[in-house]
Amino acid sequence: MIFESLTVENWRGFYGIETIRFSTSKEKNTTIVYAQNGIGKTNLLNAIMWCLYEELTSSFKKPSDILNHEAARRGRKSYHVTIYLRSDNNQLYKISRSGGKQSGFAIHIISDDGNQTPLPGSAKLFVNSILPRDMAGYFINDGEGDDLTSDENGMISISRSIEDILGFRMAQRAIEDVASIRREFYGQWKKLNKEEELSSDIENLETLQEELDETKCSLVSDQDILSRYEIDIGKINTQMGNSNIPVLKAKQADRASTERSLDRAKSNLKEFRNKKKSLIKSYATASFSAKIKDSDLNFLSEENLKGKFPGDFNQQLVTDILARNECLCGTKICDGTKEFEALMALRSSAADSETLHRLQNARAKITQINTLSQSINQSIVDNFNNCDREERRIDRLEKKLEELSSEIDSSGVENAEKLEKERRILKGKISNTLQAIGRSKERIEKLNRDVLALKSRIKNVKATTPVVEQLNRKMYLCDEIISDINSRLKSTREDVLVNLQIRIDEFLDTYLQQDYSVRITEDKKIGLTDRYGNFIAPSEGQSAILKFIYISTLVSIAREHRDVDTNIFTAGAIAPLLFDAPFSKLQASYAINVANTLPSLVDQLVIIMYQDSSKPIDEILKLNGKLGKIYCFNQKSQGAKKENDITEIMIDGVSKTIASYDQEIDLVKIEEVKSYV
Amino acid sequence: MDDNDKRSVFSEKDITHASRDIIKIERDCFYGEQLERDRLGKIRTKLDLIFAASYSDGEKSR
Numbered sequence: 001m002i003f004e005s006l007t008v009e010n011w012r013g014f015y016g017i018e019t020i021r022f023s024t025s026k027e028k029n030t031t032i033v034y035a036q037n038g039i040g041k042t043n044l045l046n047a048i049m050w051c052l053y054e055e056l057t058s059s060f061k062k063p064s065d066i067l068n069h070e071a072a073r074r075g076r077k078s079y080h081v082t083i084y085l086r087s088d089n090n091q092l093y094k095i096s097r098s099g100g101k102q103s104g105f106a107i108h109i110i111s112d113d114g115n116q117t118p119l120p121g122s123a124k125l126f127v128n129s130i131l132p133r134d135m136a137g138y139f140i141n142d143g144e145g146d147d148l149t150s151d152e153n154g155m156i157s158i159s160r161s162i163e164d165i166l167g168f169r170m171a172q173r174a175i176e177d178v179a180s181i182r183r184e185f186y187g188q189w190k191k192l193n194k195e196e197e198l199s200s201d202i203e204n205l206e207t208l209q210e211e212l213d214e215t216k217c218s219l220v221s222d223q224d225i226l227s228r229y230e231i232d233i234g235k236i237n238t239q240m241g242n243s244n245i246p247v248l249k250a251k252q253a254d255r256a257s258t259e260r261s262l263d264r265a266k267s268n269l270k271e272f273r274n275k276k277k278s279l280i281k282s283y284a285t286a287s288f289s290a291k292i293k294d295s296d297l298n299f300l301s302e303e304n305l306k307g308k309f310p311g312d313f314n315q316q317l318v319t320d321i322l323a324r325n326e327c328l329c330g331t332k333i334c335d336g337t338k339e340f341e342a343l344m345a346l347r348s349s350a351a352d353s354e355t356l357h358r359l360q361n362a363r364a365k366i367t368q369i370n371t372l373s374q375s376i377n378q379s380i381v382d383n384f385n386n387c388d389r390e391e392r393r394i395d396r397l398e399k400k401l402e403e404l405s406s407e408i409d410s411s412g413v414e415n416a417e418k419l420e421k422e423r424r425i426l427k428g429k430i431s432n433t434l435q436a437i438g439r440s441k442e443r444i445e446k447l448n449r450d451v452l453a454l455k456s457r458i459k460n461v462k463a464t465t466p467v468v469e470q471l472n473r474k475m476y477l478c479d480e481i482i483s484d485i486n487s488r489l490k491s492t493r494e495d496v497l498v499n500l501q502i503r504i505d506e507f508l509d510t511y512l513q514q515d516y517s518v519r520i521t522e523d524k525k526i527g528l529t530d531r532y533g534n535f536i537a538p539s540e541g542q543s544a545i546l547k548f549i550y551i552s553t554l555v556s557i558a559r560e561h562r563d564v565d566t567n568i569f570t571a572g573a574i575a576p577l578l579f580d581a582p583f584s585k586l587q588a589s590y591a592i593n594v595a596n597t598l599p600s601l602v603d604q605l606v607i608i609m610y611q612d613s614s615k616p617i618d619e620i621l622k623l624n625g626k627l628g629k630i631y632c633f634n635q636k637s638q639g640a641k642k643e644n645d646i647t648e649i650m651i652d653g654v655s656k657t658i659a660s661y662d663q664e665i666d667l668v669k670i671e672e673v674k675s676y677v
Numbered sequence: 678m679d680d681n682d683k684r685s686v687f688s689e690k691d692i693t694h695a696s697r698d699i700i701k702i703e704r705d706c707f708y709g710e711q712l713e714r715d716r717l718g719k720i721r722t723k724l725d726l727i728f729a730a731s732y733s734d735g736e737k738s739r
Contacts, residue, residue: 129705177703473686477727477731481695484693485700570697573708
């Protein structure tokens with residue numbers, strides 16, 4: 001970005017309109033503005049700061065007193081500053097700010113044919129985008145509050161300026177933001193990524209399947225064994241039934257019948273118990289509600305509802321009677337009478353029909369629960385009775401069976417004893433096998449349920465796999481970007497520090513009388529060292545030189561980065577350098593050397609200075625082809641000339657009036673002395 | 678997915694462009710005419726675009 005012109009109107013010492021058109025030549029890029037001390041050099045830099053940011057430098061005295069006094073005396077109430085600047089992409093902008101009564105701020109885009117279009121969007125943000133406020137101090141320097149701080153040993157902290165101007169701060173923020181987005185991706189990934197869970201589920205499923213298969217085999221085997229036992233016991237029964245002893249034969253028949261009854265009773269009991277579970281599961285709420293039904297129904301008794309909640313109609317009727325002051329029966333109803341008070345009380349106790357309806361609904365629901373709970377209660381009571389009955393029957397049959405077996409066993413028949421013993425053993429085995437079959441069936445049922453649930457979960461987890469893969473890749477992209485920026489930051493920072501040191505050393509070697517070098521410390525401070533490498537405390541002038549050369553070298557590195565395609569860092573700002581009295585603290589020879597060097601390091605340089613014959617800056621710049629334009633302030637004063645006042649100076653062979661006295665008004669004119677472009 | 682698989686999708690050029698564009702977003706949102714609070718959204722969109730383009734290129738080249 002370069003400045004094309006600056007126009008001030010009624011701004012401090014400038015009465016009316018004054019304009020500087022800066023040199024915009026790439027080669028002859030320097031504009032010198034000569035001004036005597038005490039007539040407002042600083043006003044010029046402050047006009048730029050004010051126009052861009054509505055701020056003034058700390059050295060600007062009386063910041064509330066901006067309107068030119070002569071203009072104020074003549075009734076003017078506003079002051080204005082306008083800057084024309086050209087952006088890096090060669091677009092011309094006009095930035096204007098007004099203060100006083102008519103304050104305002106506007107930016108216009110100027111087309112090639114001079115047409116002005118208001119800038120869309122925020123003017124303030126636009127200014128910040130071309131020269132951020134917090135970087136302006138590096139470029140617009142009034143010699144007092146520059147943004148380069150030095151410690152008591154004259155060491156200058158350079159970390160912040162490097163980060164700002166070269167755009168590293170933005171790169172650092174980019175790393176932080178990409179890392180934050182990566183964390184978001186990771187959060188999503190963690191929620192969706194069930195790889196471990198999936199492999200564990202698959203493993204579990206395989207185990208369950210194996211167990212299921214084994215249990216099924218075991219069931220088949222048990223059923224096979226059971227059928228063999230049943231055949232065996234059938235044979236024994238037949239043998240015993242064929243016995244010649246009639247009593248034994250009868251007992252055997254009785255026992256077989258008792259066993260069948262016992263099996264039926266056990267089966268019935270099992271069925272009733274299953275039903276009991278299902279009854280409790282389905283009607284638990286209704287059963288428990290039965291406990292509170294009576295009190296609720298009493299509370300919402302039909303009788304009470306009828307008596308205590310007159311409907312809308314009743315309320316309206318009473319209201320109408322009160323309005324007419326006459327009852328249906330013809331009785332007069334007047335305010336204050338007993339009848340009036342009775343009707344008022346009746347109306348106040350009326351409730352709306354909606355409330356009544358809701359209460360009736362509540363009552364109906366509770367009544368429904370009551371009915372339901374009564375019927376369920378009956379079913380549950382029946383079920384309990386059935387269970388009790390079957391349990392008693394089983395006890396009785398088991399007892400009878402035991403007795404019959406004992407009688408058959410003690411019948412004294414040798415063969416019968418043997419058969420009975422075998423039979424008892426077989427019965428025990430059958431019972432055990434039946435239990436094992438029951439357990440296997442239950443286990444198979446449970447395993448089937450678990451397998452189904454696992455299969456469904458695995459299916460869901462597998463559905464998220466593509467999303468997880470995408471998140472993996474996105475996280476990888478973030479990692480790559482962070483790593484790329486980090487490695488470039490690291491190498492560029494190192495390069496910049498080396499470059500700075502080399503370039504500043506070259507300047508010092510060429511121009512400084514002493515054998516000094518610069519060194520950059522690990523905590524990013526730059527200082528002068530003597531020939532033995534020891535840091536020295538620089539003089540005021542040396543410190544100023546170091547600052548000028550450092551900042552302009554940094555800007556020149558930023559310019560080089562801007563012009564390199566492979567550079568990914570967007571420079572924080574590359575603006576013209578505007579220096580107010582930069583050479584005042586420097587010895588003549590140093591001033592000349594600095595002036596010789598600065599223009600080649602930046603795009604545009606504006607120097608506002610007091611003309612000092614020992615520091616022929618314009619001549620030096622002219623000689624090295626960098627001088628574009630010279631302006632000077634011409635002060636007109638109502639006061640009388642004093643003995644030492646200078647009224648004219650010589651600039652490149654031209655005599656120029658810089659002060660005149662006994663004038664009608666006080667003002668400062670900005671006049672072009674010479675243009676070399 | 679191993680690292681080689683992932684790497685085949687994003688070229689060095691993709692990453693360089695992504696880094697540069699994201700830094701530019703940061704600058705526009707910090708110093709420029711964009712709102713700072715929008716920067717994460719803009720970066721996410723940029724990442725999505727880069728990802729979509731690189732991913733489809735990567736898939737095609739396989």
